[in-house]
Amino acid sequence: MKSIINSEQAPTAIGPYSQGVSYGDLVFTSGQLPLDPITMQFPEGGIEEQTRQSLQNLKQVLEKSGATLETVLKTTCFLARMEDFAAFNVIYSEFFGSVGAPARSCIQAGKLPKNALVEIEAVAYMNK
Numbered sequence: 001m002k003s004i005i006n007s008e009q010a011p012t013a014i015g016p017y018s019q020g021v022s023y024g025d026l027v028f029t030s031g032q033l034p035l036d037p038i039t040m041q042f043p044e045g046g047i048e049e050q051t052r053q054s055l056q057n058l059k060q061v062l063e064k065s066g067a068t069l070e071t072v073l074k075t076t077c078f079l080a081r082m083e084d085f086a087a088f089n090v091i092y093s094e095f096f097g098s099v100g101a102p103a104r105s106c107i108q109a110g111k112l113p114k115n116a117l118v119e120i121e122a123v124a125y126m127n128k
Helices: 045-066 082-096
Strands: 002-004 020-023 025-031 071-081 103-108 119-126
Touching: 002 045, 020 045, 025 045, 045 082, 045 119, 071 082, 082 103
Parallel strands: 071 103
Antiparallel strands: 002 020, 020 025, 025 119, 071 119
16 A cells, blocks of 8 residues: 655655655655755755755655665665766765665756755665
């Protein structure tokens, strides 16, 4: 059965979508922008700070569903500028490590919502 995931620890959706959806043991998150859940603003700084915030938001949505960063199977990462790829990877590795990290696609997007530098979505499973 499909369940909607809504974490108050992550930013509210800025459109007609859910933060995440689970079906069976699988969790599908919407793309997480680097919005602070309280101020709904981007953190000061650049790609590093925005990546960290996006991943914190992703973590909150996953944990609300019963999944964790450790149960992520696949991420899709959208960058506004591919020149940020190396700096993005440094922060991404802090959350997922380099050995046993999830499968990943990382692409440059033409333009992200609210002119974000990064957006990250994931597919995970619930650890039952």
